[in-house]
Amino acid sequence: MIREDIKAVCSKNLADLGMTYWTPTDLDDSIQDCYDDIIGMSGAKVKKATITWVAELAYYIFPGHGITDYLGTLAVFNNNNNRFLCDKTSLRQLEHAREDWEIWRGTPFMWTPAAPDRIAIAPNYSTAVGTFDIYYLASAEELVSDNALIDVANDVAGLFQDYVTADMLEQSEEFIKAQKYWKSYYETLMEYKERCSKLAASDILMRV
Amino acid sequence: MAFVWDSTTLTRLYQDGEIAFATTNKCIVDRIALSIVAGTDLYEVPDYTLDIRRVTWKGKPVDPMPGKLQQKIFDGRILTQTAERPDYYIFNNVQRGRIKFFPKPNVTIGAVTNDLYGAEIKNRVIVEFFRVPDSATYKIPMWFRRRLLKTYVLSRAFLMEGKGVNLKAAEYYESKFNDLSLTYAAEMRAHFERGRTLMLSDPASESYNVASPRLNPDKYWIGVDY
Numbered sequence: 001m002i003r004e005d006i007k008a009v010c011s012k013n014l015a016d017l018g019m020t021y022w023t024p025t026d027l028d029d030s031i032q033d034c035y036d037d038i039i040g041m042s043g044a045k046v047k048k049a050t051i052t053w054v055a056e057l058a059y060y061i062f063p064g065h066g067i068t069d070y071l072g073t074l075a076v077f078n079n080n081n082n083r084f085l086c087d088k089t090s091l092r093q094l095e096h097a098r099e100d101w102e103i104w105r106g107t108p109f110m111w112t113p114a115a116p117d118r119i120a121i122a123p124n125y126s127t128a129v130g131t132f133d134i135y136y137l138a139s140a141e142e143l144v145s146d147n148a149l150i151d152v153a154n155d156v157a158g159l160f161q162d163y164v165t166a167d168m169l170e171q172s173e174e175f176i177k178a179q180k181y182w183k184s185y186y187e188t189l190m191e192y193k194e195r196c197s198k199l200a201a202s203d204i205l206m207r208v
Numbered sequence: 209m210a211f212v213w214d215s216t217t218l219t220r221l222y223q224d225g226e227i228a229f230a231t232t233n234k235c236i237v238d239r240i241a242l243s244i245v246a247g248t249d250l251y252e253v254p255d256y257t258l259d260i261r262r263v264t265w266k267g268k269p270v271d272p273m274p275g276k277l278q279q280k281i282f283d284g285r286i287l288t289q290t291a292e293r294p295d296y297y298i299f300n301n302v303q304r305g306r307i308k309f310f311p312k313p314n315v316t317i318g319a320v321t322n323d324l325y326g327a328e329i330k331n332r333v334i335v336e337f338f339r340v341p342d343s344a345t346y347k348i349p350m351w352f353r354r355r356l357l358k359t360y361v362l363s364r365a366f367l368m369e370g371k372g373v374n375l376k377a378a379e380y381y382e383s384k385f386n387d388l389s390l391t392y393a394a395e396m397r398a399h400f401e402r403g404r405t406l407m408l409s410d411p412a413s414e415s416y417n418v419a420s421p422r423l424n425p426d427k428y429w430i431g432v433d434y
Contacts, residue, residue, distance in 0.1 A: 040351035057326035072399030103267035113400040115237040
């Protein structure tokens with residue numbers, strides 16, 4: 001599915017094939033917002049990055065480590081000892097375990113989310129060596145051309161049509177007409193979100 | 209082509225919307241190091257501070273003062289106590305935008321602006337806080353930013369007296385802004401408020417469990433001769 005296909009269908013929905021009332025820029029921005037929304041809400045994009053350990057660093061703020069599309073962490077794998085870090089903790093539990101956990105030195109074995117753009121790792125190396133892999137949920141990439149490939153399942157292409165059509169109708173203050181498309185969009189989005197979260201579930205493996 | 213609203217107005221509304229969301233759903237975290245002066249217990253924090261999340265004194269936490277202790281603390285005799293490391297702080301209840309330590313620190317510690325998440329934690333007095341976005345460096349998450357703020361801008365723009373006033377549209381977009389705020393705030397919190405329990409969630413992993421809560425020995429233990 002490419003951006004040009006979505007624009008063609010939406011223009012047909014809006015009876016604006018010449019794109020005179022709604023400009024191509026309006027549709028491009030709307031498609032991008034829709035893509036951001038689908039990927040952000042469903043968590044459909046999972047990526048892996050390798051980051052170098054930094055001595056005495058308690059928090060890894062990912063935009064500063066080259067990950068600009070970071071949404072949330074799934075897992076952290078220490079390449080020094082080939083172990084996943086424990087993900088059962090929270091900041092409160094770290095506080096209870098050891099009040100000075102931010103200056104706790106040792107081999108890292110726990111991580112916890114700390115803010116939308118960072119995680120806390122405890123303990124931390126006093127002398128940094130090696131790297132760790134982070135598996136994270138990524139946000140949607142920017143679509144820069146009409147041939148840009150949109151990375152969602154083909155059977156939910158209707159999400160884009162519903163969103164863009166509703167968005168453009170809203171822009172023209174046709175709120176009642178837009179509601180039908182919004183309803184369809186949100187219902188399908190929630191199904192897609194549930195589908196993405198169950199992709200690796202063991203129940204599915206047993207049915208294969 | 210003449211526009212109903214000028215770009216300056218729209219930019220202002222965009223920034224206002226971002227502040228409105230971040231104020232209700234605190235998500236932007238920042239840190240500063242305080243320049244501690246011996247004998248001074250009252251310090252100013254930046255005016256973009258919404259709420260303090262954590263205060264550490266050379267890596268060890270300083271707790272927010274419990275309400276029941278405040279009346280006791282403000283007795284004139286007790287205010288003279290000093291210590292190398294305060295046990296408590298009060299924020300905003302003393303003066304707006306001020307943090308007060310108790311006991312009063314009797315050491316001087318300088319401030320820096322770098323490495324506050326790493327090597328300088330053990331050397332500085334650090335205040336971690338939720339802050340107001342500045343729409344430049346500190347922003348709400350980008351994946352929903354434009355879509356959410358568009359609804360806020362429209363809700364406010366349609367309210368402005370002039371050619372573009374449309375109360376029905378303003379009400380529609382205000383309702384949409386509120387709904388989207390709730391949705392995106394919940395989604396955002398799902399990612400950063402708790403651990404994932406993907407890797408270690410079975411009984412075999414219990415050995416990784418951190419210790420049970422315990423009282424701070426510095427504050428609550430006393431030695432007993434036997």
